[in-house]
Amino acid sequence: MNNNTNENASQRGAFTSKLGVVMATAGSAVGLGNVWRFPTEVGQNGGAAFILIYLLCILLLGIPVMICEFVIGRHAHTSAKAAFAKLAKGKKWRLLGLNCVLSPFFVMSFYMVVAGWTLYYMLQALIGGLGGEVDHAAQFARFSTHSWWPVACAALFMFITHWVVSRGVQKGIERSSRLMMPMLLLIIAVMVVCSLSMPGTSEGLSFLLQPDFSKVDTLVVLSAIGQSFFSLSLGMGCLITYASYFGPDTNLTRTACSVGLMDTMVAVMCGFFIFPAVFSVPGVEPGAGPGLAFITLPNVFHLAFASVPVLGYVFTVLFYMLLMLAALTSTISLHETLTAYMVEQFSMTRSRAAMWVTGSVLTLCVLCAWSFGPLSELKVAGLTLFDLFDFITSNVLMPLGGIFICLFVGWRIDRQVVRSELSHHGRLHEGLFSLFMMLVRYVVPLAITAVFLQGLLWR
Ligand code: PHE
Secondary structure (H helix, E strand, O other): OOHHHHHHHHOOOOOOOHHHHHHHHHHHHOOHHHHHHHHHHHHHOOOHHHHHHHHHHHHHHHHHHHHHHHHHHHHHOOOHHHHHHHHOOOHHHHHHHHHHHHHHHHHHHHHHHHHHHHHHHHHHHHOOOOOOOOOHHHHHHHHHOOOOHHHHHHHHHHHHHHHHHHOOHHHHHHHHHHHHHHHHHHHHHHHHHHHHOOOOHHHHHHHHHOOOHHHOOHHHHHHHHHHHHHHOOOOOOHHHHHHOOOOOOOOHHHHHHHHHHHHHHHHHHHHHHHHHHHHOOOOOOOOOHHHHOOOHHHHHHHHHOOOOHHHHHHHHHHHHHHHHHHHHHHHHHHHHHHHHHHHHHHOOOHHHHHHHHHHHHHHHHHHHHHOOOOOOOOOEOOEOHHHHHHHHHHHHHHHHHHHHHHHHHHHHOOHHHHHHHHHOOOOOOHHHHHHHHHHHHHHHHHHHHHHHHHHHHOO
16 A cells, blocks of 8 residues: 555544444445345245244354454454455455455445335335326336336436445444434334234234244245345445444444344334235235335235325335335445445545446446346346346355355454454453354354355255
């Protein structure tokens, strides 16, 4: 690094409060993965039994990996890419740093497309375009295959993200998370209460609360692991970057537990308003797949509240606002991971770096958006560009990143460094530390290897 870079690094921002740390990190974790992907997975994998396994995955695998990312980020005090080069000599580990640039780049390019959809649907819901006798499947097909609407929405979403990130760590990321996360939690609480007060909710509740283990097989377990990693934003450097803004007095273990708890609560609460609503309408299947949020749910909200259309309207608007807020706090963390890298690597100002990130991600994002319409025939290994980026990141780069981040902390970083990062002025129970080391050295890498192979072999 040259002098200029050092200067930039010393001017890097920091989160200023404990609440800011938790809200920003939970903001990264809580996203479309919770509101859209989790209910879909629960629906397709048999309900309560899946949720129980998912909880175990969060506790035994997700939280230890999150702690590893925190240790790396706070100790290195650099962007994710530079952290591995700083903490370990040897070229091999630098590949891990490279993963922390490529993965957020690819994830962002397809995530932004869905984020753009949520923006469009929010506006449609506001002007009443989702009520009445609308054929939701046809409406979604028309919109998602259009050549410029999805692109325009994704670009607008990207500019909002850009604006927040270019305002900086404290004024942009921390402040917006402290505003958006409570709003998001409030919306969910209102929706759970409304949904539970509808007739016919008991079927939805028993689907969520009565585990049926006969439906559980290896694939269900492996899906739960994959979902927990995606949901906690693990394996691609976002949390390493955020941890580099933590102060020395931030308790890493406690922060990881709070974020894990909040992320899980949001996911489960989304289940608690979505399934009672779905079951209150006869003939609608819970395992509706990825179309759940954009086809099934607007239809369900409309039918479930047919006798009180105003409630149907409010519920629909709130739902898409929720999706939008959740997506935004996550796209901010993806953007920040890349922006922090550009600032350090090329000694740029933050606003210039953010501009480069926005421009390059948007280019790829247009191709992903078009893979539903004008470019739907363009396939690589049988996958559209959108599916290809989703596949490469969720099934290859994220699990690989997770495995090697654990191995890095478990075997490569000095044990004393890990201990002192976790010990908070010397107060660390020896048994807990040994358990943590055992998890990150053996259990987590082996378990993720299993997901990784499943992702590659069973797709
Ligand atoms: N955790 C986010 C979600 O649940 C997705 C995400 C993955 C965000 C990786 C950042 C990094 O939607």
